[in-house]
Amino acid sequence: MDDLERELRELSAWLRTPDPPDVTARVRARLAAPAPRRRRWRLFLAAALTAVVVAVLPPGRAALADAAAGLLRFAGIAIVTTPAPVSPTGTPSPLPSQRPAAVSEAQRKVRFPIRVPAKLGPPEQVFVADPDATGAHRVATLLYRGGALRIDAFDGRLDLAFHKGTSATGVSWVQVDGEFGVWVEAPHEVAYVDRAGAVRVETARLAASTLIWQMGGVSYRIEGDLTRPEAIEIARSLR
Known part of the structure; x- marks a missing residue:
């Protein structure tokens, strides 16, 4: 106590x-x-x-994570912890209705501001995905390093957008500019959650280390071969 x-x-x-x-x-x-x-x-x-x-309460110990039955919902992402490492199921596929777009076009296609990390500069590729009936897309993705580093952004007020499976020791709380964030160690499984709330198994893939946080009502996830300090530094440079 x-x-x-x-x-x-x-x-x-x-x-x-x-x-x-x-x-x-x-x-x-x-x-x-x-x-x-x-x-x-x-x-x-x-x-x-x-x-x-x-x-x-941001759990500082595994006991509090266990108290939530191994399920953490944060910033539009569900993280399920398991005793052992997990592996992806199915064959990975793009997010629903994913299409390439320039940054300016992508900004017109989503209802939230797209921020680019000053630490990385302009993205090599940009994608938007999962449009609604009005044509507004749910997710914007910025790719760097030949696609090995990605930043996904989506409206944090929406329902769950991503579903992760990881070992119980692979999740920890961090701070990003004074706000709560979650750091997920590699490797872990990540799949997309569609607008109906169903986990899209066909999108499941093995993800690298990931930082998850919210800023201004927008949820972000940085995924790549990064250390925790490196990911936080990139997150703080979003403009």
């Missing part, structure tokens, strides 16, 4: 909440209730606190 208490105190600096209502009278009434009722209240309170911690 000492470690958990310390993490909760550190979390307080990240939370922005309105002034809480005065619940003194209700708490006193609960404490004065008969023993069975108090026990139910304490169990409820413990369960609620656990749910809040799992939802908002």
Whole structure:
């Protein structure tokens, strides 16, 4: 509990909440209730606190990740942890309706700003993918180093867009310009989640190390043969 208490105190600096209502009278009434009722209240309170911690606390230990049943949803990406390394299933294919585009054209095709990392310069290739009925595409991808390094961007307010499978020891929390981010070690499986919420197994492939974070309501993932400091430096250079 000492470690958990310390993490909760550190979390307080990240939370922005309105002034809480005065619940003194209700708490006193609960404490004065008969023993069975108090026990139910304490169990409820413990369960609620656990749910809040799992939802908002960046886990510093594998135990908290396990408390979420091995599933982490962050920035439009689902990360499923398993005891052993995973391998991709199916034959990899492009994202749905993926097509090449210049940066200026890609910007017109998506509803979020496309930012280019100053650390890397202009991308070698740009793709947009998964259009809706209006023609607005869900994902923009920038490719570098012959496609070995990629940056995927998509509206973070949308439903899940990517699904990852990795070992339980391969995920850690990081900070990108003061915001939460997730670092996923290589190797791991990544597949695309379509607009209906189904995991597109045919897109599954073995991914390199990946940094996931959000900025201005947009979700990003940098994938490539990078160290964690290198990936964070690239992320901070997005303009």
